[in-house]
Structures are given as structure tokens and as C-alpha cells.
Amino acid sequence: MGPEAFNILYQFGVNLAFLLFASLGLIVILGMINIINLAHGEFIMLGAYTFTFSYHAGMPFLLALVVATLAVGLFGMVVERLAIRRFYGDKLIALVATFGLSLILSQGTLLLFGPSEKSVPLPLGGFSYGPFSYSVYFLLLPVAALALIAALGLFFYRTRLGMEMRATMQNPEMARALGVRVDFIYSLTFGLGAGLAGLTGALYAPTTTVVPLFGQSFIAPAFITVVIGGGVNPLLGALSSGGFLSVITTPLSSAIGTYAARIGLMLAALIIIRLLPDGFSAYLRELRARRGVRQARQTGDD
Amino acid sequence: MSDNRHGNDDVTQSDATLGRDDATLPNSGSGGFTVSRRDFIKSAAVVGAAAAAGFPFIQARAASDKTLKFGLLEDRSGNFALFGAPKYHATQLAIQEINNGLTLRSGPTGPGGRGLDHGYYDDTDDILVQSGDKGILGRKVELIAPDPQSDNRQFQQLARRLILQDKVDVLMGGFASSEREALRPIMDQTKQLYFYNNQYEGGVADEYTFCTGAVAEQQIIPVMEYMIAHFGKRIYILAADYNFGQLSAMWTRAMAPVLGATVIGQEFIPLSVSDFTSTISRIQEKKPDWLMMYITGQNHSNYYPQANASHARFPMGSSINMAQGYEHLRFAPPALAGMHVAVNYMQEIPTPRNKAFVERFHKMFPKEPYISQQTQNAYIATHLYAIAARVAGSTDQVAVRKALESGIGMEAPEGWVFMDPATHHLSHYIRIASADEKQHISFVQEWPHIEPWWTRRLGVNLVRTPEYKQYTPAEDPLFKKYV
Numbered sequence: 001m002g003p004e005a006f007n008i009l010y011q012f013g014v015n016l017a018f019l020l021f022a023s024l025g026l027i028v029i030l031g032m033i034n035i036i037n038l039a040h041g042e043f044i045m046l047g048a049y050t051f052t053f054s055y056h057a058g059m060p061f062l063l064a065l066v067v068a069t070l071a072v073g074l075f076g077m078v079v080e081r082l083a084i085r086r087f088y089g090d091k092l093i094a095l096v097a098t099f100g101l102s103l104i105l106s107q108g109t110l111l112l113f114g115p116s117e118k119s120v121p122l123p124l125g126g127f128s129y130g131p132f133s134y135s136v137y138f139l140l141l142p143v144a145a146l147a148l149i150a151a152l153g154l155f156f157y158r159t160r161l162g163m164e165m166r167a168t169m170q171n172p173e174m175a176r177a178l179g180v181r182v183d184f185i186y187s188l189t190f191g192l193g194a195g196l197a198g199l200t201g202a203l204y205a206p207t208t209t210v211v212p213l214f215g216q217s218f219i220a221p222a223f224i225t226v227v228i229g230g231g232v233n234p235l236l237g238a239l240s241s242g243g244f245l246s247v248i249t250t251p252l253s254s255a256i257g258t259y260a261a262r263i264g265l266m267l268a269a270l271i272i273i274r275l276l277p278d279g280f281s282a283y284l285r286e287l288r289a290r291r292g293v294r295q296a297r298q299t300g301d302d
Numbered sequence: 303m304s305d306n307r308h309g310n311d312d313v314t315q316s317d318a319t320l321g322r323d324d325a326t327l328p329n330s331g332s333g334g335f336t337v338s339r340r341d342f343i344k345s346a347a348v349v350g351a352a353a354a355a356g357f358p359f360i361q362a363r364a365a366s367d368k369t370l371k372f373g374l375l376e377d378r379s380g381n382f383a384l385f386g387a388p389k390y391h392a393t394q395l396a397i398q399e400i401n402n403g404l405t406l407r408s409g410p411t412g413p414g415g416r417g418l419d420h421g422y423y424d425d426t427d428d429i430l431v432q433s434g435d436k437g438i439l440g441r442k443v444e445l446i447a448p449d450p451q452s453d454n455r456q457f458q459q460l461a462r463r464l465i466l467q468d469k470v471d472v473l474m475g476g477f478a479s480s481e482r483e484a485l486r487p488i489m490d491q492t493k494q495l496y497f498y499n500n501q502y503e504g505g506v507a508d509e510y511t512f513c514t515g516a517v518a519e520q521q522i523i524p525v526m527e528y529m530i531a532h533f534g535k536r537i538y539i540l541a542a543d544y545n546f547g548q549l550s551a552m553w554t555r556a557m558a559p560v561l562g563a564t565v566i567g568q569e570f571i572p573l574s575v576s577d578f579t580s581t582i583s584r585i586q587e588k589k590p591d592w593l594m595m596y597i598t599g600q601n602h603s604n605y606y607p608q609a610n611a612s613h614a615r616f617p618m619g620s621s622i623n624m625a626q627g628y629e630h631l632r633f634a635p636p637a638l639a640g641m642h643v644a645v646n647y648m649q650e651i652p653t654p655r656n657k658a659f660v661e662r663f664h665k666m667f668p669k670e671p672y673i674s675q676q677t678q679n680a681y682i683a684t685h686l687y688a689i690a691a692r693v694a695g696s697t698d699q700v701a702v703r704k705a706l707e708s709g710i711g712m713e714a715p716e717g718w719v720f721m722d723p724a725t726h727h728l729s730h731y732i733r734i735a736s737a738d739e740k741q742h743i744s745f746v747q748e749w750p751h752i753e754p755w756w757t758r759r760l761g762v763n764l765v766r767t768p769e770y771k772q773y774t775p776a777e778d779p780l781f782k783k784y785v
Contacts, residue, residue: 007583014579107379114671115384119607121634126613132586135611138579207611208576208604209632213381217576217601253580259543261580262572 003130013142019242023225025197031231041215042105047201068202076194117210230279237281369444373470380452389680396684405433408712429713499679503549505773521621525644534591539568541596576601592617606637625675630741646730647678659715727754
């Protein structure tokens with residue numbers, strides 16, 4: 001692979017990783033329990049803070065990642081128990097409640113810890129190829145994102161807990177009737193979404209400064225990715241829309257500039273929402289269903 | 303420059319001693335200036351002219367029971383809390399000093415400083431002196447400072463409240479240029495005396511507005527000169543895609559040919575962008591000698607660690623970094639290694655007078671992590687207002703405005719500053735601050751006195767012709783040739 005091609009591929013990978021990490025926690029909560037979590041950015045911020053504090057307290061990098069993920073996940077479960085649970089019937093009230101939560105979290109962080117924390121140095125260094133040089137850490141981010149999605153896929157489709165989560169998502173009444181502890185599954189799912197947001201914050205904390213509004217830069221890309229992906233199948237949705245948006249933005253930002261890429265991203269989102277209002281994942285499911293019907297017909301003909 | 307200053311140490315010392323039992327101007331029954339005899343003779347002409355122009359040199363009235371209301375709008379929450387909160391604290395410190403009968407040394411000595419026999423710059427260590435006044439003209443200063451929360455609409459609402467309901471005698475505040483522009487029409491409408499205490503892109507010419515921050519001609523030209531001399535002539539501009547970034551980039555493009563350099567590329571980054579992968583690749587392809595950085599805000603701050611991780615290490619020049627948001631203390635090094643910024647103030651300035659100021663500030667606010675440029679500006683603006691009110695002998699806003707236009711110079715922690723009557727902007731002591739691999743700051747070049755001259759060239763003279771607008775480089779015929 002020539003240096004130019006590798007450069008484009010690297011940019012594509014960095015874009016994809018950012019969209020996937022930004023949106024995974026949001027899409028899991030939206031897809032599984034149908035709550036639009038406006039505090040998503042603040043969960044990411046909490047992950048960044050926990051990670052930074054843990055790292056500066058002397059923990060190794062990877063351990064601090066795990067601690068941040070678990071801490072924000074647990075925090076999410078507590079929040080679900082205390083507040084979110086009351087609003088399951090009403091999507092709009094839940095929206096306002098999570099918005100309030102986001103304000104409390106960001107301004108509370110400002111009051112408690114002040115306007116900025118000292119950041120963590122980026123590990124792993126860089127390397128050169130052709131006229132360009134790269135960061136190993138950024139190169140590994142897309143790999144980590146894909147590995148995370150694979151792991152979540154295994155969890156949802158190969159474990160009993162994952163199955164119970166999917167069952168609860170499809171039909172909570174029936175799941176309850178079959179002995180699934182639906183309430184626990186709800187808070188666990190919310191915790192999972194929060195934990196993923198926490199992991200995102202931790203992973204991206206070394207790439208910037210850690211401030212109370214840390215989560216803001218993730219919010220717009222996260223929501224665009226989620227809306228285009230749709231909540232029908234969270235993992236497939238995130239993967240397909242993340243991939244699609246990166247394919248659109250990478251050549252634009254590489255050839256023209258970040259401004260053009262931003263316009264491209266918005267235009268692509270507009271068109272997709274017009275054509276596929278329920279997002280990629282609903283469309284993919286429909287495709288599969290249609291193919292299934294056709295196959296059934298064909299086998300019937302035999 | 304520093305050599306020169308050290309050479310004058312004894313002179314400076316003797317002058318400082320002189321200063322303590324200075325002869326005072328006739329008006330200083332109000333506790334106004336402390337000026338040496340030498341200065342007095344030199345400045346007699348200035349004062350005479352001012353008096354002839356209807357300068358109200360009257361004795362202070364008897365101490366009034368009524369407090370003086372000082373309105374302040376600085377962001378203590380929201381996006382700009384990091385920048386606004388320390389300004390609020392600096393204003394509190396200055397007001398405490400004013401209420402305790404202290405002031406910064408000042409006098410109507412005109413541009414050039416206090417006028418020593420030898421040397422150019424009076425490096426007096428003791429700049430905080432007795433004002434002979436309690437508060438301002440005997441009135442205790444009361445700070446009214448609601449939090450506008452980094453929200454332009456809040457700024458407008460709170461400004462109206464401060465002016466119409468609280469009837470403040472002076473109003474200061476605002477961080478972003480958008481905040482200032484949200485406030486200015488209200489100030490003009492209500493004829494409210496207003497101070498904007500931030501470095502910005504320059505060009506404001508407004509009868510009611512006084513700007514104490516450094517502007518483009520005081521920052522961009524010095525840093526470009528330094529960078530071209532030390533790193534080369536091929537410049538790549540990276541700018542935030544809004545008012546400040548666009549105008550500063552225009553300045554850079556206009557000055558490059560004048561300074562014998564070329565802009566080989568430029569990119570405007572939307573404020574919402576936080577991923578710089580493609581930008582870094584493009585810069586690496588173009589291989590500039592150095593980068594002119596006008597990127598700003600939380601999202602854009604991602605550039606430094608990203609570029610550093612990709613080993614894209616270019617020397618950088620800027621007018622906004624480090625001095626405003628102390629990135630050199632917040633980022634893990636060496637993300638900002640090679641950054642050069644033209645500043646009128648940074649906490650690290652090693653002069654005794656600044657060390658004393660830093661100590662005073664941190665004693666009152668031990669939790670505040672850094673004294674940024676705008677923090678010092680807010681501090682000196684507050685003292686400047688008090689000095690002007692004493693010169694006017696009144697807190698009547700028209701009289702104070704006239705006094706601010708009388709040619710007041712003042713010893714600030716950064717050095718000597720002078721309020722230019724024509725443009726309502728301060729002259730500044732400008733330094734190039736450079737960050738090394740460990741992000742330690744050193745000052746590599748200094749300009750003791752740079753005036754805010756640009757709008758003067760466009761014919762601005764607020765003393766004679768009131769105006770209420772902001773000029774852009776596009777209105778400058780000389781710049782049109784290049785941009």
C-alpha cells in the first residue's frame with residue numbers, strides 16, 4: 001500500500017473510530033430501552049474525569065480505562081434506579097429529565113473540580129510512512145472500536161444475559177412472564193450504555209484537555225450517527241452509519257478541508273433521513289425480511 | 303532590552319524612593335496622582351491642554367455615603383468559565399485595593415512612560431501606592447456581578463438590568479467578541495461607560511467603549527516578525543472559522559508580503575470540529591516553515607495532542623494561546639512545544655512588580671490556578687477607572703469618559719500602559735512567550751511600548767468624532783491590495 005492510500009485509510013479509521021465510540025452508548029440505550037439520553041455527553045465527560053483522576057493517582061493506563069468504564073456504568077445504574085425509571089412510559093419527559101441531568105452533571109463538575117484538569121499524555125508514540133507521520137494510539141482506536149462491537153455482538157447473541165436483554169427490548173411483558181427480571185435488565189442496560197460512554201471519555205481524554213464540557217464535541221456526531229443508524233439493531237446500526245459517514249467525510253476533509261467535510265456530513269445525514277427515516281438498521285432488517293420471503297417462496301416452489 | 307533595564311537598576315531604585323514622597327498635582331487633594339516633580343514639569347503641557355479642553359479639575363467632593371456601583375459581567379459558568387472566572391476575581395482584588403486606599407502609580411505623562419533621565423522604561427518595583435482616597439472620591443466601591451453563563455442573551459438581559467435598575471456607574475465584562483458585540487449596542491443606546499478587557503481582533507471605535515486588551519497590530523505583527531526571523535518565510539495559517547479567526551488570518555495575509563514572507567496555505571476550521579487528522583496530513587504535505595495558529599476553544603484544543611502524537615511538530619506562532627487559557631499548564635507536554643505567542647501579560651513575567659502582583663492575587667484567591675492575560679487586563683482596567691474618576695473629580699460618566707481621553711498612563715504588572723485618547727485602546731508592553739519541550743515559558747523578545755495605531759490610520763479619532771462601529775481589515779485600502 002502506498003503512503004497516499006495508507007494516509008486515506010488511516011483518516012478513515014480515525015473518523016470511524018470516533019463516530020463508533022461517540023455513538024455506541026447512546027444507541028444501546030436508545031435501541032434497548034427507547035430513551036433518548038441527552039446526558040450522554042456528560043457520561044462521556046465523567047469517564048474522562050474518572051480516567052484522568054485514576055491515571056494521575058498512579059494507576060496504569062489500561063487499569064484506569066477499566067475503572068472509568070465500570071465507575072460510569074455503575075453511576076448509570078444508580079441514575080436509572082433513582083430517576084430514569086420513572087419516565088419509561090414517556091419518551092419526551094425522559095428527554096427533559098436527561099437534559100436536566102446533563103446540566104447538573106456539567107455545572108456540578110465545574111463547581112467541584114474547577115474549569116480544567118491536567119490532561120494525560122498520549123501513550124505509544126508515532127511512526128512515519130512516506131511524507132506523513134502517524135500516531136500509534138489513533139491507529140489502534142478503530143481496531144479497538146471494531147473489537148468492542150464484536151465483543152458486544154457476542155454478548156448479545158451468545159450469552160443468556162444478552163438474550164434476556166434482547167427479549168426485554170422486544171417485548172418486556174412477555175419477558176417478564178417468562179421469568180426475566182425486567183427491572184434489573186433495564187438498569188443493567190442503562191448501565192451498559194453509560195459504561196460505554198465512560199469508556200469513550202477515557203479513551204479520548206488523552207487526546208484533549210479535560211474540562212466540564214468535554215462531552216459536547218461528541219454529541220452532534222453521536223446523534224447524527226444514531227439517527228442514521230436507527231435503533232432497531234444497535235450494533236449493526238452504529239457500524240453501518242459510522243462506516244457510511246466516514247466514507248463520505250474522509251475524502252472530503254482530505255481533499256478540500258474540514259469545513260467541506262462538515263457540510264458533507266450534514267447533507268448525507270439529511271438525504272439518508274429523507275430516504276430511510278428509520279435508519280440503516282431498519283432498512284437492513286427489511287432487506288433481510290424480504291430476502292427471507294423470497295427464499296421461502298423459492299423453497300415453496302421446489 | 304533586559305540588559306538596558308538592569309543597567310538602570312540604581313536609577314529605578316532611586317526613583318522608587320523618590321516616588322514615595324512625591325510632589326503631587328494640584329488636583330490630588332482627591333488623592334489622584336502621585337507624580338514626581340520631573341514628571342510634573344513634563345506633563346504640565348498635557349494637563350494644561352486637558353484643562354483648556356474643559357477638563358474638570360475640581361476638588362473632590364466631601365465623602366459621600368452612597369456607594370459607587372461597579373457592574374461586571376464575566377462568565378463564571380458555561381463555555382467560557384475558564385476564562386471569565388479569574389477576571390471576576392481580578393476585579394474583586396482591584397476593588398478591594400481601591401477600597402483600602404491603594405492605587406496603581408499613574409500620571410498624565412503621555413506615551414513613553416514616566417520619563418526617566420536615562421533609559422526608556424521605568425521598571426519601578428512598587429507600583430501599588432497609596433491613593434490618599436478611600437474607595438473612589440470617598441465612595442466605597444460596590445461590585446454587582448451577576449453570572450451571564452457564557453450566553454449572549456443573558457449578557458444583554460443582565461446588562462439592561464445593571465444599567466436601568468442598578469444604575470451602575472461603570473460596566474465591564476465579556477470574553478468572546480460575540481459577547482462584546484452583543485453588549486455594545488446597549489451601551490451606545492444607554493450611553494453607558496463600558497470596558498472590554500480582552501485581547502481581540504481589533505477595530506472597535508466606539509464613544510462609550512474602552513478596550514484594555516491587546517489588538518491585532520500589537521500582537522500579530524510582532525509574533526510574525528519574530529517567527530519569520532527565526533524559522534523562515536513560508537507560513538501556513540490554521541484559523542477558527544468565525545469572526546476572530548477570519549480577521550486575524552486577514553491581518554496575517556496582509557502583513558506577510560510587507561514582512562517578506564508568503565502564506566503557502568490556510569485552513570478555516572469550524573468551531574465544532576475536533577478531529578484534525580486530515581488537517582495534519584495536509585500540513586505535512588505542504589511542509590511550511592511555521593504555523594500561524596488562530597484556532598480556539600475546547601474542540602480545537604485537540605489539535606495539539608493529535609499533532610504531537612503524529613510527530614507533526616512545527617514551530618507555531620499565535621496571538622491567543624497560553625496567555626488566555628494557560629494551555630501550557632493544562633496539556634501534558636510536549637504538546638505545545640515550539641509555541642510562540644505575543645502577549646501583553648502572562649503570570650510568568652519575571653519582573654519584581656509582577657511577582658508582587660502574582661503574590662497578592664494568589665493570596666486572595668489561592669484556588670485560582672493561573673493569572674491569564676485577560677485577568678491582568680481586568681485588574682488594570684478597574685484601577686484605570688478609579689484613576690480616571692479621580693482625575694475627573696467626579697463619577698459622572700461623561701466626565702470620567704473625558705478623563706479617560708485625557709492621556710492617562712499607568713504602571714501595570716506587565717509594564718507601563720497608556721490609554722490612547724483617539725482610539726480608546728491601551729498601549730501595551732508586548733512580549734513573545736515561548737514554550738519549550740517541558741512547556742516552560744521564557745520571554746524571547748520584548749517591545750516595551752506598542753501603540754494601538756491601526757484605526758488611527760483609518761482616521762479614527764474618538765475625541766473629535768464619535769463613532770459606534772467595528773472596523774475590519776477589508777475596510778483598509780492598504781490591506782485590500784493583499785487580501
